[in-house]
Amino acid sequence: MEGFVLRDAGDEERAPLVLRPVHLALVAFVATLPAYAPTLGAFAEAPQFDALADTYLFSLFLAAVIAAAVMVVCGLQRSRHVFSRVKIATAASVAYGLGACGMLALLFAPGPVPLAAMATGALAGAALPVLMAEWARAVAGSMDQSLVLVAFVVLASSFIGWVLTLLSARLLVPAFCLLLVVGVMVLPVAARVGGPDEPLERPAEIMSRLGSVTWLPLIGLAVYAFMTDVMAHSAFGVIQASFLGGALAALVMFGVCFLWGRRPLLPWSFRVLVPIVAAVLVVLGAFPSGTFPRDASLVALYVFYIVLAMLGCAVFLAVVHGRELPANVAAGFACAVAAGAALLSQILSQVLAVTDDFGPWLTVLTGAFVAVLLVFLGRTSWNELTTPGDTAAAETGREPTETDGPGDAFTASGPSVQGTLEARCAEIAGRYDLSPREREVLVFLARGFSPAYIAKSLVLSISTVRTHVRNIYRKLGIGKREELLHLIDGE
Numbered sequence: 001m002e003g004f005v006l007r008d009a010g011d012e013e014r015a016p017l018v019l020r021p022v023h024l025a026l027v028a029f030v031a032t033l034p035a036y037a038p039t040l041g042a043f044a045e046a047p048q049f050d051a052l053a054d055t056y057l058f059s060l061f062l063a064a065v066i067a068a069a070v071m072v073v074c075g076l077q078r079s080r081h082v083f084s085r086v087k088i089a090t091a092a093s094v095a096y097g098l099g100a101c102g103m104l105a106l107l108f109a110p111g112p113v114p115l116a117a118m119a120t121g122a123l124a125g126a127a128l129p130v131l132m133a134e135w136a137r138a139v140a141g142s143m144d145q146s147l148v149l150v151a152f153v154v155l156a157s158s159f160i161g162w163v164l165t166l167l168s169a170r171l172l173v174p175a176f177c178l179l180l181v182v183g184v185m186v187l188p189v190a191a192r193v194g195g196p197d198e199p200l201e202r203p204a205e206i207m208s209r210l211g212s213v214t215w216l217p218l219i220g221l222a223v224y225a226f227m228t229d230v231m232a233h234s235a236f237g238v239i240q241a242s243f244l245g246g247a248l249a250a251l252v253m254f255g256v257c258f259l260w261g262r263r264p265l266l267p268w269s270f271r272v273l274v275p276i277v278a279a280v281l282v283v284l285g286a287f288p289s290g291t292f293p294r295d296a297s298l299v300a301l302y303v304f305y306i307v308l309a310m311l312g313c314a315v316f317l318a319v320v321h322g323r324e325l326p327a328n329v330a331a332g333f334a335c336a337v338a339a340g341a342a343l344l345s346q347i348l349s350q351v352l353a354v355t356d357d358f359g360p361w362l363t364v365l366t367g368a369f370v371a372v373l374l375v376f377l378g379r380t381s382w383n384e385l386t387t388p389g390d391t392a393a394a395e396t397g398r399e400p401t402e403t404d405g406p407g408d409a410f411t412a413s414g415p416s417v418q419g420t421l422e423a424r425c426a427e428i429a430g431r432y433d434l435s436p437r438e439r440e441v442l443v444f445l446a447r448g449f450s451p452a453y454i455a456k457s458l459v460l461s462i463s464t465v466r467t468h469v470r471n472i473y474r475k476l477g478i479g480k481r482e483e484l485l486h487l488i489d490g491e
Contacts, residue, residue, distance in 0.1 A: 019152070022138050023139060026183070027156040029135065029182075029183030030183075031156075031161050032176055032179045034056070034099075034100050034103060034124060042161075042165045046169070052103075052114065054346065054349075055114050055117045056106075056118070057121065059117070059120075060122070061340075062122075064126070064339035065340050065343055066126075067129045067130070068129040068332040071133065071331075072329050075326045075328040075329035085134075088130060090188040090191075092127040092131050092187075093127070093184040093187050096127040096128065098120070099120045099123035099125075099127065100124050100180055102116070103121070129331065129335045133328040133331040134191055136317060136327040136331045137190065137191070139317065146314035148254070150317070151249075154249060154310060155247055162243040207325065210333075216311075216373070216376065217312030217315065218337050220305045220312065222338060223305050224306060225338040225345075226344060241298050241299050244302070245301070245302025245306055248303050249302070252303065266315065269307075270311075271377065274308065277300070277303060282370065284297035284300050285297040313334070316333075316334050323437065324464065424446075428442070428488065432475045438468055440458060441454060441468045441469065442472055444457065444458075446484070446485070451465040472484075
């Protein structure tokens with residue numbers, strides 16, 4: 001099954017995203033995550049839901065945080081696995097399936113069994129980071145491809161989650177179990193055909209770089225996990241706000257990828273898209289209570305945090321695709337942040353019994369986050385005004401030549417020129433057997449961008465970019481940027 005192709009508008013030469021069966025299985029997996037509170041809320045009418053749901057989730061989140069932390073530490077230390085990836089993926093799939101389906105059986109049992117709920121939650125939570133790592137390996141792609149994929153998964157899973165809430169118990173349980181099985185059965189097969197992780201020489205340095213770039217979307221992912229675990233909002237009394245917000249956020253991301261896909265998506269999203277969504281949220285929230293804009297601000301709140309979460313997921317998939325970090329490190333890092341935030345919400349609402357209404361606190365939290373965003377944007381703008389721009393020549397340690405134009409020389413060209421440039425780079429990359437990451441760096445070099453700009457766009461350290469540049473020059477048999485541009489021009 002070759003699936004169907006999603007392309008960026010006006011760019012037939014750009015590498016497309018081909019939807020495959022594994023992507024559809026990923027949708028089923030996300031839609032049935034027990035940790036996803038709106039989906040679990042579909043079983044609210046089960047006899048033992050009130051008695052066991054919170055116990056199950058607390059145990060699941062705690063086990064997920066511990067397992068993710070262990071996985072990250074082992075990945076950074078390059079610990080060798082005693083068992084093969086196929087066996088680990090198979091064991092994790094079975095454990096996760098037993099934990100999730102076991103919880104469903106407990107929800108409809110004659111009486112509550114808290115210890116069994118804790119055991120099933122711990123079983124599913126311990127397996128969750130492993131499954132996340134396998135999914136990262138199976139669907140990782142470039143930044144633009146990852147954003148399109150994440151948008152598709154969020155849109156489809158939001159629709160499926162909404163449909164599940166409409167089903168009766170007789171239909172809900174078998175439908176949920178079927179989706180769950182589909183979502184985990186492909187992972188052992190994907191682990192068998194997938195290649196091994198190839199981390200760089202200094203993964204701790206790359207991890208630091210990754211954290212500095214992804215802290216903003218990671219905060220959004222954490223807040224979204226926090227608020228969906230403690231409350232379920234209804235948008236206009238018709239559909240849960242999380243489902244509607246997820247669908248709108250996915251449509252926004254589709255528009256970004258198709259209409260503005262030629263720009264470096266990560267910096268553009270942080271500096272333009274996220275502030276726009278935040279402005280919409282602030283304006284709508286300023287209207288009086290009971291008005292339509294004020295009700296719409298609730299959906300905008302979910303859109304804001306889901307957009308940030310989508311950016312974070314796409315960044316991690318792009319990092320795994322470029323083999324800048326092992327999948328277990330990248331996925332474990334993201335899983336630990338999300339599960340830790342959800343665990344905190346469980347502690348505040350159940351263990352400490354701080355309050356039953358987190359609405360006012362969420363408003364304060366959102367306001368603080370927007371303030372941090374404004375400070376971040378102001379700081380980066382000030383740094384750009386006061387810091388001289390780096391040139392490609394300065395970064396590569398050679399004297400500038402007349403062919404070294406400004407970084408955005410090619411970005412001002414029309415779509416046809418850019419398409420021809422990327423096609424030429426793809427031809428050269430195939431002829432000289434460049435790696436996937438070297439192909440991406442080659443396109444940026446051909447457009448005249450500096451290593452500092454490339455590092456920010458591809459979520460790499462500058463030293464890593466310089467390594468890729470040296471490898472590209474070595475494979476192409478050239479020694480400087482002027483020769484590279486002549487080669488691309490066909491001279």
